[in-house]
Amino acid sequence: MLDSAFFMTMGGLGVSLAGFAGLFSALHQAEQEMEPAVYQWRIREIVTTSFRLAFLGFGVIAIHGFTEDVATTARIVTTLAVVSAVVQILTSMKPGPAWPNETDRMGALVGSWVWTAVIAGNVIAGSQAYLRVVMLLLLLSPALVFIRATIDATGVRVEDA
Numbered sequence: 688m689l690d691s692a693f694f695m696t697m698g699g700l701g702v703s704l705a706g707f708a709g710l711f712s713a714l715h716q717a718e719q720e721m722e723p724a725v726y727q728w729r730i731r732e733i734v735t736t737s738f739r740l741a742f743l744g745f746g747v748i749a750i751h752g753f754t755e756d757v758a759t760t761a762r763i764v765t766t767l768a769v770v771s772a773v774v775q776i777l778t779s780m781k782p783g784p785a786w787p788n789e790t791d792r793m794g795a796l797v798g799s800w801v802w803t804a805v806i807a808g809n810v811i812a813g814s815q816a817y818l819r820v821v822m823l824l825l826l827l828s829p830a831l832v833f834i835r836a837t838i839d840a841t842g843v844r845v846e847d848a
Contacts, residue, residue, distance in 0.1 A: 689751045689760065690815065697822040698744030704829045705737035711836045724784035729836045732779055736829040739771050744822060758813035765809040768821055772803045802828075 708730045743764055751760040776799045779785075786792035802824055809817040 689747070689757050690819070691748050691751075693819060694744045694747040694822065696744075697826065698741045700826060701737045701739070701741030701744055701829075703737075704826075704833065705734050705741070707829075707833050708733040708737070711833060722784060722787060725787070728779065728785035729832055732832045733829045733836070735775065735779075736825070736832070739768075739775070740822065740825045740829070743768055743771075743825065747818070757815050761815055761818040762810055762813045764818060765806060765813075765821055768825060769803060769807045769810065772799070772806060772825075776800065776803065 711733065712730060746767065747760060747764050750763050751757070754760050754763070776796065780792065780796045780799065782789070782792065806821045806824060809821055
């Protein structure tokens with residue numbers, strides 16, 4: 688039986704996180720020294736990864752309505768997650784002004800490919816539990832970008848606390 692409440696919750700969290708991009712925009716002050724390309728990349732990354740989570744979370748319910756099989760649903764949604772992750776990596780991790788530090792870009796790139804490989808394992812497994820882990824991993828990306836953006840926008844550092 689499909690745990691529709693979990694997947695609906697993940698879809699709702701995706702929509703909520705996309706709304707946080709507006710909060711990030713409100714926290715941003717023009718006089719801050721943040722590179723405009725970095726600022727724009729962060730907003731775009733939060734919105735696109737959050738909406739990806741929302742569509743996949745809500746999509747689980749719709750796809751399960753067609754397949755009526757949990758394993759098939761898990762495989763289809765996981766395949767969509769992998770494809771969207773690869774597209775996201777190829778479009779948002781290119782060298783450029785949004786990535787002024789090549790070491791950070793390469794670290795993010797390697798990490799993204801590793802997470803994508805972990806997610807891809809469920810294409811074979813077709814497990815609902817694994818799909819839950821996939822959704823949590825997809826939630827991690829916009830949440831971490833938002834946290835980093837909030838720290839930079841407010842100027843709060845761990846050492847200051």
